[in-house]
Amino acid sequence: MTEKEKMLSGAFYDSRDPELLAMYHKARKLLKAYNYLDSENLAERGRILSDLFEYKADGVWIETPFFCDYGANISIGENTFVNTNCMFLDNNKITIGKNGLIAPYVQVYTAIHPLKAADRIITEDKSSRYLTSTKPVSIGDNAWIGGNSVIFPGVTIGNNVTIGAGSVVTKDIPDNVLAFGNPCVVQKEL
Template sequence: MTEKQKMLNGEHYNSRDPELLSMYHHARKLLKAYNTLDADLNEERNRLLSDLFENKGEGVWIEPPFFCDYGALISVGENTFINTNCLFLDNNKITIGKNGLIGPFVQIYTAEHPLKASDRIIRNKNGSYYLTSSKPVAIGDNVWIGGNTIILPGITIGNNVTVGAGSVVTKNIPDNVLAFGNPCQIQKKL
């Protein structure tokens, strides 16, 4: 089994694997071009995002700068707006539905590490590396994620949800609710 297959299966994998590093470097080239492109070059912006992402719906708008690990594991639905300085660590699938609003500085994490240092740090003849595993994140349709929110690995956020600014989402959120806080909690049905 390849390190990429392990990564997508949620197993521990070596992120310094040549295949994963190749994906990482490819994403860095596309992100550098995207993040420095003149704002009025919409066709080129769309082309770069289509090359970067697994799937990109019509009408997706991402304010630069935007950051991710691979890009190839991200799917964004039509008419979704992602504001400036977002960071998506796509070590597993990140799926965002249609008509989403993602505030500035939102961070979506799919990667995690063993808590115990002796389990996390692997030493071999070539030096050290860190064991990593990952879980996918899914965000439904018509969702508004407030600025500076952090979404942890393995989270599912339902449809028609509003997540208040500055939240840390540690548990799944069902459809049609307002949720906020650290940790993020459901406040009321919408």
Template sequence: MTEKEKMLNGDYYNSRDPELIRIYHQARKLLKVYNNLDSELMAEREQVLNELFEFKGDGVWIEAPFFCDYGENISIGDNTFINTNCMFLDNNRITIGKNGLIAPYVQIYTASHPLEASKRIIENGKESAYLTSAKPVTIGNNVWIGGNSIIYPDVTIGDNVTIGAGSVVTNTIPDNVLALGNPCKVVKEL
């Protein structure tokens, strides 16, 4: 099994694997182009996002700057708007449905590490390696995620959900609710 296959399978993997580093550098090149394009160059912006992401629906709008690790593990549905300074650590799949609103500074994490330093850090002479695993994040249709929210690995957010600004989403959120806080909890059915 390759390191990429391990990563997408949720197993521990070597994030410095040559294949993953190549994909990482390709994403950096595309992000540099995208984040420096004039906002009026719509066709060029579309082309870069189509090359970067696994899937991008029609009418997706992403404000620059935007950041991600690999890009190729991200799928975004039709008419979703992602505001400025969002960070998607797509070490595993990030799937966002249609008609989403993602506010500024939202962070979506798929990667994790063992909590204990003795299990997290592998010393190899002069260099250290860090055990990393990754779990997917799924966000449903018609979801609004408030600014400065953080979404943890292995979280699913249902359809028609509003996540309050500044929330830390550590667990799955069902359909048709308002959820907020740290940790994020359902406060109201919608």
């Protein structure tokens, strides 16, 4: 099993694997071009995002700056808007449905590390590396994720959901609800 296959399966993997580093460097080049591109150059913006992401539907708009690890594990549905300074750590799949609103400074994480330092840090030849595993994140259609929210690995957010600003989403959120808080909990049905 390759390190990429391990990463996407949720097994511990080596993030310094040559294949993963090549994906990382490709993403850095594309992000640099995208984040410094004239906002009126819509054709080039669309081309870069299509090259960066696994899937980008029509009408996707991503404000700059935007950050991700690989890009290749991100799929975004039609007419979804991602506002400025978002960070998508796509060490596993991040899927966002159609008509989504992702507010500024939203962070979507898929990477997990062991909690205990002795389990997390591997020291070899006077250098250290860190055990990492992953879980995918899914955000349904018509979702609105409020600014400064953090979405944890393995979380599924349903369709027609509003997540209030500043929320820390640690567990799945069902369809058709307003949820907010730290930790994020359902407040009412919509």
